[in-house]
Amino acid sequence: MAAEPRFRNDAAAVSVDAEPSGGPETSVKHPVDEVLPPVRMFTSGLQHVAAMYAGVVAPPMIVGPAVGLSAKETAFLVGASLFTAGIATLLQTLGFWRVGARLPFVNGVSFAGVTPMIAIGKGRGHDGIAVILGAIIVASVLGFLLAPYFSKLVRFFPPVVTGTVITLIGVSLLPVAFGWAQGTQGAADYGSMKNIGMAALTLVIVLALRKLLRGFFQQIAILLGLVIGTVIAIPMGMTSFDAMRDADPIGFPTPFHFGAPQFEVSAIVSMCIVMLVCMTESTADMLALGKIVGRPADERTIEGGLRADTIGSLVSQFFNGFMASAFAQNIGLVAMTKVRSRYVVATGGGILILLGLCPMAASAIALVPLPVLGGAGVVLFGSVAASGVQTLASAAMEKGENALIVATALGIGLIPIAAPDFYQAFPKDVLVVLDSGISTGCVVAIVLNLAFNHLGAGKSVEEPEQQAVPEAAAAIH
Template structure:
C-alpha cells in the first residue's frame, strides 16, 4: 500500500496535525471552555465559604483534572476513553448536590471528595450495562439531542453578549458592538482567509473583540495581579476523604444522569465527526468518565462531562482531530500550575466571548437540524411527533425552569438538563412508536444518515 493510501485511510478524527497547528487549535479550544471550567469551583468555593488560597487550589485542581479527563477521553488507554474530540469539564448538574453535601456540618468537603470517588467507581462498574443502550439512539434521536444542545446554550451566549448576568448596564450598546465585531471577524476570516486562519477563526474573533473591549474600557487585569505564579495540585489537599452512604448515593444519582447525557453526547458527536460510535466505545467513554471522577475526588474536584461549547468549535473549524483536543487537555494541566496564565484567559471580556458563543452554538443547532433533515418523515409520520415532542419538552429548563419545580425531589436531577430530557423523551418515544432496532440496523442507519 502506498504512503498516499495510508494517509487517505486515516480518519480525520485520528489525524495528527503539525505541532504548531495543534498548539494553536488546542489553545482555541481551551480559551473557549475556560470560563465554564472555572465557574463550578468558583460557585462551590463561595457557597462553602472557602478562603482565597483554598479557592485558588480548588480552581487549579479542577483545571488539572479537566485536562486529565480530556486526555482519558481523547487519547484513551486499554478499555477507557471514547477516543473522539471531546473536551471534558465539570458538570453543572453536580453543583447543587456538592454544595448540599459540603455544607452539612457532619460531612463537610471531605465527604464531597468521598462521594465523588464512590460515584466514580460506581460509574466504572455500571458502564458495561448502560453502554448496551446504544441501539436506542438512531438518527432521529441523535438529531434531536444535537439540536437541543445548540438551542439550550443560546441563553448563555446572550448573557455573555450583554456583559454578564450581574452587569449593572446589561445590554449596553458597547457590549453589543463588541459581540457584533467578533461575529463579523469570524465571518470575514471564514470567507476570505486561508485554510490555516479559517481553523482559528473563533480565536481570532475573540482576540479582535477583546482588543476592542479593552479599548472601550471593559474588563481589567486585577485578577492577574492577585493570582499567584505557581501552585501544584496534589491529592487530599483538604484532608483524607470520608465515605458516607447518603452522600455517595446522592452523587450516584448525579452520575446516572450524567451517564444518560454522556451516552447521548458520545453518539451525537460521533455522528457530527462522521465516525459512528460503537457500543464498546460508549462503554469505554463511560468508564473514562468514572475513572476521571474517581481521580477528581482524590484531587478535590468534581464529576466531569463533555463540554458542549467545544462541539460547536469542532463543527465551525472543521478540524475533527481528537489529538487537537488532547493538546487542549495538556494545556489545561499546564495552566492549572500557573494561575496567572489562567487569570489572563479568564479576563477575556464576556461580550467578546458571547460573540464567539453565538457562532459556535448556532452551528451546533444547525448540525442537529441537518441530521433531522435526513430523517424520513413522509413514510413514517411518528418521526414528526418524536422531534416535536422532544424539543418542546427539552426546552422547558431553558424557557420555563419553574415548571418542573413541584415534581418529586428525586426527579429534579433528571429535569435540570435539557440534554437529559432530550435523551429520555426521544429514546422513549422512538422505542414506543418505532420500536427498537437491532444493533446492526442502528449502526447501518447511522452510517446512511451521514
C-alpha cells in the same frame, strides 16, 4: 478500478483497498487520527481551551463561595478544575486499554452537579468539600462498573433520536452564550448595551474572519475573534488584569487539600444520580461527535468514553476537582473548524494541565471578557444545533410518527429553558434530571421511538437501529 477509501471505526490506521482483486493495500489515517504540524496543533488546541474555559471555571467559582470557601481557596478550586479537566481530556483522546473514546472529545467540570453540590456542602466549608469529594468517588466507581451496560443503549439512538438530542444540546447551550453576552451577573453593567454590543461586535468579527480568511486561519477564526474582541475591550475598561497580578506563577493542586473524603449516604445518592445524568449526556455527545467527524460511535467507543469519564471523575477527587463530563460546546467548534484530529484536543488537554499548574497563565485566559465569549458562543453552540438539524434530515421525517417524536421530545426538552421554574414543586433529587433538558429530551425520544417504531410493529428493536448511526453520518458528510 480502485475502490473508495474505507475508514475502520477504531483508533488505528485504516486500510484502503487499492485493487478490488486482492492487490496491495495502502495505510491511510482517518482524519481523527491525523497529527497536525506543531504550530497548527497548538493554536487549534488553544482554541478548544478558550471555548471551554468559562465552562470549566464557572462551577468551582459558584460552589466555592456557596460552601463557605475564601476567595483564595476558591481560586485553588479553579486551578484544580483546570488541571483535572486536562487529565480527563487526555484519557478521552489518547486513552489506554479500553478506556477513552479516542475522539476529539473534551472533558471538563459538569454543570449537572452544581446544584446538588451546593445543597450538600452549603456553609460547611472544608467539610462540605470533603463530603462532595467522597460522594463523587463512590459515584465514579458506580459509573465505571455500569459503563459496559450503559454503552449498549447505542442501539436505541437512530437518527430520529440522535438528531433530536444534538439539536437540544445546541439549543440548551445558547442561553449560556446569551448570559455571557450580558456580562457578569450581579454587576452594575449586567445586560448593558455596552456588553451586548461587545458580544455583537465579536460575533460579526468571527463571521467576517470565517468569510474572508482561508485555510488554517479560517479554522482558528474563533480564537482570532476572541483575541481581537479582547484587545478592543481593553480600552473600554471591560478587561481586568487584577487576577493576573495576584496569581502565583506556580501552584500544584495538593491532593486532598480540603481534607480526607467523607462519605454520607444522602450525598452519595445525589451524586450517583448526577453521574447517570452525565453518562446520558456523554453518550449523546459521543454520538453527535462521531457523526461530525465521520467515525460513528459504536458500543465499544461509548463504553471507552464512559470509562474515561468515570476514571477522570475519580482521579479528579484526589486533586480536589469535581465530576468530569463531556463539553458539548467543543463539539460545535469541531463542526465549524472541520479540524477533526483527536491529537489537537489532546494538546488542549495538555494546555489545561499547564494552566492548572500555573495560576498566572490560567488567569491570562481569564482576560477574555464574558461578552466577548458570548459573541463567539452564539456561533459555537448554534453549530451544534445545526448539526442536529442535518442529522434529522436523514431521519425519514415524512413519517408522521417520526415528526411526532421530534416535536414531543424537543418540546419537553426545552421546558427548563423556556420555563426554568416549571418543576419547582418537584423533589430536589428529581430536579437533577428534570432540569437537564438534554437528558429529559433524550429519554422521551428513546421511549417514543420504541413505542411508535418498534413495539407492536413486528420489528426487531436492533435491526434498523444498528445501521442508523452510519447512515446518518453518511448523510452529513
